[in-house]
Amino acid sequence: AQSVTQLGSHVSVSxxxxxxxxxxxxxxxxPYLFWYVQYPNQGLQLxxxxxxxxTLVKGINGFEAEFKKSETSFHLTKPSAxxxxxxxxxxxxxxxxxxxxxTFGTGTRLTIIP
Amino acid sequence: DAGVTQSPTHLxxxxxxxxxxxxxPKSGHDTVSWYQQALGQGPQFIFQYYEEEERQRGNFxxxxxxxxxxxxxxxxxxxxxxxxxxxLYLCASSLNHFGQGGEQYFGPGTRLTVx
Numbered sequence: 001a002q003s004v005t006q007l008g009s010h011v012s013v014s015x016x017x018x019x020x021x022x023x024x025x026x027x028x029x030x031p032y033l034f035w036y037v038q039y040p041n042q043g044l045q046l047x048x049x050x051x052x053x054x055t056l057v058k059g060i061n062g063f064e065a066e067f068k069k070s071e072t073s074f075h076l077t078k079p080s081a082x083x084x085x086x087x088x089x090x091x092x093x094x095x096x097x098x099x100x101x102x103t104f105g106t107g108t109r110l111t112i113i114p
Numbered sequence: 115d116a117g118v119t120q121s122p123t124h125l126x127x128x129x130x131x132x133x134x135x136x137x138x139p140k141s142g143h144d145t146v147s148w149y150q151q152a153l154g155q156g157p158q159f160i161f162q163y164y165e166e167e168e169r170q171r172g173n174f175x176x177x178x179x180x181x182x183x184x185x186x187x188x189x190x191x192x193x194x195x196x197x198x199x200x201x202l203y204l205c206a207s208s209l210n211h212f213g214q215g216g217e218q219y220f221g222p223g224t225r226l227t228v229x
Contacts, residue, residue, distance in 0.1 A: 036220075043118075043204055043220040044157070090156050101147065101170055102206075102218060104156030 002027040002093045006105035014113045019063075019078040021108050023091030026072065033074040034092040034102065035065055044090065050074060052096075061085070086112045116141060118207050118221035126227045127195050135190040135224045139207030145169075146188040147218060148180060149204040157204055163188050164210055192226075200228045 007022040025031055032051050036044040048059025055067040065076045074091060088107045094100035119138045127133050139146055145164045149157035159172035163182035182188045186207075192199055202225050206218040 043222045044206075045220070046217060049217065092156075101159040101162060101172065102149075102157070103159065106156050107154075 002029075002031065002095065002103050004033075004091045004093050004103065004105040006089075006091050006108050008108055009106065010109045010111065012111040012113055013081045015083055016080050019076070019081045019085065019110065021076040021089050021091075021110065023065075023074045023076065023105060024072050025074060025091075025093045027093055027095075029095050032094045032096055032100070033065075033067060034094070035059065035063070035074075035076045036090045036092060036104075038088045038090065038107075040087075047076070047089075081112050083112050083114065086110055118205055118219050120203075120205050120221040120224050122224060123222070124225045124227075126229060128229055129195055129197060131195050132191065132193045133195060133226060135192075135203050135205075135226070137188045137190070137205030137207075137221060139186050139188070139205075140219050143207035143209050143219070144186050145208045145210050146182060146186065147206045147208070148188070148190050149206065150174070151202040151204055151223070153201070160190070195228045197228050200226060202226075 003026045005024045034049045035047040047063050048057045050057050050067045058064045063078045090107045091105045092102040094102050121136045147162040148160040151157040160174050161171040162169050166182045177193045179191045202223040204223045205221045208218045
């Protein structure tokens with residue numbers, strides 16, 4: 001069984017400040033890990049994914065995440081927040097074999113303070 | 115290149131009715147997955163179709179059924195609608211490559227309201 005836990009359902013940061021969204025995973029097999037972003041009334045857009053290559057993964061819009069096996073974590077960061085980053089962010093996990101289903105966390109709503 | 119498309123955008127149904135949602139995958143993709151996203155929650159996996167067969171299923175009752183057509187498009191059917199079925203239904207497509215999972219691309223979703 002696989003699961004992810006997102007710590008903090010709401011995070012607020014000032015424009016220009018560091019963004020840190022936390023995700024811890026549980027998996028009985030080596031996982032694939034993903035971060036998705038969802039803007040209001042829209043579907044999900046993939047920000048980045050970890051598939052066992054480099055542990056530091058760079059994604060779109062300046063986001064990156066680091067896979068830490070010892071901490072079972074995959075936290076999402078961005079050095080400088082922009083107003084356009086305000087959205088809902090979801091961490092997800094899947095297995096590595098076949099077209100595995102995605103198991104999502106409950107999401108973190110990011111608010112940017114001007 | 116068209117991405118994943120879903121229809122309709124919004125739908126209002128009454129308890130007990132049946133509904134059909136439709137999804138066209140991204141060009142070149144052969145696998146379709148369906149997710150239910152209740153308000154304020156993360157998406158929950160319903161099922162996945164590949165080669166016109168249901169390959170995986172999440173923890174959803176038999177009232178939820180689906181179909182995949184030869185052109186890879188897919189339908190999600192829900193019978194005997196309950197108020198709790200109100201949600202955003204997301205379709206995701208991917209390419210099955212030698213049995214390995216591909217990146218899932220999501221459509222904009224269908225907002226279903228059951229009254």
